[in-house]
Amino acid sequence: MWRDARGYAALTWRSLRRSHDPLRRRVDRVEGTLAVAVAVLLVALLPLAVWLGALVGDQQTAIAHQQARDFRQVTATTAADSAADSVSPDPTPVATVESAPAHWEWAGVTHRADVAVDPGTRAGTEVQIWVDPDGDLASRPISPSDAATSGIFVAVFTWVSGALVAFTGFLAARGVLNRRRDREWSREIREFLGTATSY
Template identity: 45%
Template structure:
C-alpha cells in the first residue's frame, strides 16, 4: 500500500542515493555537515537577535546614566594648542590639544583638552565632566546605543558561523583526501582486474 507520508518521487530519489555506487560514505558525511551548517545559520538568528537586544538595553541604561551624571563646564586653555599624532587602524591622523583648567566646586581641575587647531591660550571652551568633575567624553546617544546592539548581534552571528565554516572546510579537506585515496584504490583494483583477462 502506498505511503502518503512521503512523495513517491522523493522516495525514489532517496532510494537511488542510498544505492548509488558513486555516492560514498564521505559524500554522505559531507552532505550531513552541509545541512548542519545551514541549520546552525538559521538557529543562530534568534540568539544573535537576543544578544543584540540585551546589548541595546545595557547601552541605553549606560547612556541614561551618563546623561544624568555628566555635565558641561567651561574650561580655559593655559597654553596654545599643539598637534598630537594619533595612530588608528585606518590612517594616522592628528588632534590638537591644549592644557586647560576649570572650576569644580571649591577646586580647580586641570587636564589636556581637545581644541581646534591654532587655539590660543586663554580660550574658553565647554567640556564634558563626570560626576566627580573629571574630564570625560560626551554622553552616549540612544542611536549610538542601538548601533552598538546591532553590531553585537551581527558579530555574534558572524563569529559563530566563521567557526562553523572553518570546521566544515577542515572536515571537507579531510574527506576530499579520503575520497581521492579511495578512488585511487578502486581504480588500481579495477585496472588489475582488467589486466588479468
C-alpha cells in the same frame, strides 16, 4: 562564494534524497550530514546573535541614560596655546589631535586637565567640556544611537564570526573527505581492472 554555497546545498539535497544510491559512499553521506549541520548552525546562530546584540544594546542604553543624567557640560578656560599631538606611530604624522591645559570650576573647586581643542586655540579661550559627577574631565556621553549601533555591530559580528568558523571547518573536513574519496575510488578501480595502475 554564493555560487559555491548553492552548489553545496544542491549536492546535499540530492545526497539526502538518494539514500540507496549504490554510488553514494559513506564519505558522501558524511559530507552531506556536515553540510546540513552547517546550515542548521547558521540558522541557530541567528537568534543567538540577535540576543547578544539586544543585550549589549540594552547595556549601552542604560549607560547612555546614566551618563545623560550624571554628566554635565561646563565651560573651561585654556591656560596655554594648543599643541598638536601625533596619533600615528610613523615618522610622518597622518593625523593630529590638538590639546591644551585648561581649568574650570565645579562645586567651588578648581579642576585642571588637558582638554581637546580646535587647532590654533589660544590661551584664555573658553571651551565646552563634559565632566562627571565629581567634576573631573569625562568623555562625551554615549548617545542612544551609539548604543543601538553597538548592539547591531555585536549581532552582525557574532553571526559572521560563527559563519566563518563553521564554513572554514566544513571546507577543512571536505578536503579530508575528498582525499579519502579519491583513495577509495582508486582502490576499487584497481580491483575492477585487476591492475596496480591508479586512476
